[in-house]
Amino acid sequence: SKVLVTGANGFLATHVVKAFLDRQYSVRGTVRSQEKGDHLHKLFSSHGNKFETVVVKDITQEGAFDEVIKDVDAVAHTASPFHFEADDPNELFIPAINGTKGILQSARKSTTIKRIVILSSTAAISNAPNPGKVYTEEDWNDVAIKAVEEHGKAASGDEKYSASKMRAEKAAWDWYNTNKASVEWDLTTINPPFIFGPTLHEVDKLENLNTSSQLWYEQVVKNTSNSPDLGKSVGSYVDVRDVALANVLAVEKEAAGGERILVPAAPFTWQDMINASRKVGPSIGLNNLPQGYTGYDASEVTYETVFSGEKLKGILGFKPIPLEDTVRDSLLDFKARG
Numbered sequence: 001s002k003v004l005v006t007g008a009n010g011f012l013a014t015h016v017v018k019a020f021l022d023r024q025y026s027v028r029g030t031v032r033s034q035e036k037g038d039h040l041h042k043l044f045s046s047h048g049n050k051f052e053t054v055v056v057k058d059i060t061q062e063g064a065f066d067e068v069i070k071d072v073d074a075v076a077h078t079a080s081p082f083h084f085e086a087d088d089p090n091e092l093f094i095p096a097i098n099g100t101k102g103i104l105q106s107a108r109k110s111t112t113i114k115r116i117v118i119l120s121s122t123a124a125i126s127n128a129p130n131p132g133k134v135y136t137e138e139d140w141n142d143v144a145i146k147a148v149e150e151h152g153k154a155a156s157g158d159e160k161y162s163a164s165k166m167r168a169e170k171a172a173w174d175w176y177n178t179n180k181a182s183v184e185w186d187l188t189t190i191n192p193p194f195i196f197g198p199t200l201h202e203v204d205k206l207e208n209l210n211t212s213s214q215l216w217y218e219q220v221v222k223n224t225s226n227s228p229d230l231g232k233s234v235g236s237y238v239d240v241r242d243v244a245l246a247n248v249l250a251v252e253k254e255a256a257g258g259e260r261i262l263v264p265a266a267p268f269t270w271q272d273m274i275n276a277s278r279k280v281g282p283s284i285g286l287n288n289l290p291q292g293y294t295g296y297d298a299s300e301v302t303y304e305t306v307f308s309g310e311k312l313k314g315i316l317g318f319k320p321i322p323l324e325d326t327v328r329d330s331l332l333d334f335k336a337r338g
């Protein structure tokens with residue numbers, strides 16, 4: 001089988017490409033320029049002609065994916081901006097929404113595609129702390145959209161990003177529900193919380209890490225704070241390798257069709273990450289990692305943004321990688337990158 005992976009050079013997508021190749025799929029990855037594919041070709045050279053890249057310069061153009069989608073059996077659409085620096089929300093909305101609608105539109109006439117998997121986010125479910133609530137796939141994050149409607153450019157970077165993911169996922173389901181009688185494939189969305197873990201994509205220097213890895217690196221490896229705030233609930237996380245596996249299984253599992261699927265490992269505080277890193281550090285030669293807030297007591301934390309892992313377990317059928325493995329492998333990766 002052949003899969004199309006969009007935005008193949010991203011942090012997550014590089015792992016998605018690897019996961020498909022490891023399971024004997026052929027992969028066609030889209031990148032915005034030929035150079036952005038160079039690192040991938042080196043990384044996956046042992047897979048020979050089972051891996052190729054194609055340039056899709058502008059995913060917002062109508063018909064952008066028409067040619068590259070033609071002969072594939074499945075699609076994993078991950079290309080979407082993820083950063084909190086946007087001034088005008090349209091910087092995020094246009095590629096997120098038009099890219100998503102564009103992939104569905106280009107797949108409209110396909111007779112080979114069985115499933116399209118769209119990488120959404122918990123940001124489309126909820127970002128709002130709600131102690132005691134376990135968010136499920138029934139929930140939709142209207143809060144961020146309202147904030148952007150009300151405040152425009154003055155909304156926070158997080159609100160703008162969340163609204164882009166929410167609107168893109170909504171557009172995907174609206175398109176699918178309107179057109180499903182006339183297409184031969186079905187749709188799945190994967191909704192991960194913060195994605196952490198080792199990087200495989202091209203990172204020229206640590207300052208240019210992708211958004212979520214950058215955050216983890218700063219909060220865990222570079223932390224100079226000892227504030228009790230490190231013990232506050234941040235959100236939930238999942239290992240990047242689990243999200244990659246979820247993409248593969250979402251293509252393979254019949255029951256994933258028509259589903260939104262949350263893929264959380266666990267809720268966390270930065271101090272949880274710091275403590276786990278200090279625990280595994282010495283075994284990999286890292287003895288001086290930051291200690292953060294030493295008065296921390298994990299049993300007193302109220303985790304406020306908790307997501308259900310029922311469908312992850314029930315439909316995709318796997319158990320998330322344990323925290324210590326995510327932390328150890330991230331530390332090893334950052335150590336190797338200097």
Ligand code: NDP
Pocket residue numbers: 006007008009010011012013031032036058059078079080081082095119120121122165191192193194195196210211212213
């Ligand atoms: P990266 O920034 O590492 O990768 C983003 C990918 O999308 C890159 O290939 C990038 O291409 C492409 N892209 C960004 N903007 C555009 C655009 N305007 N037009 C075309 N392509 C674009 O981020 P991640 O790997 O972390 O994110 C991948 C997906 O996962 C996104 O959809 C994100 O929303 C989602 N996600 C991420 C989470 C996380 O914590 N990392 C959590 C939940 C969801 P280029 O390199 O050319 O810019």
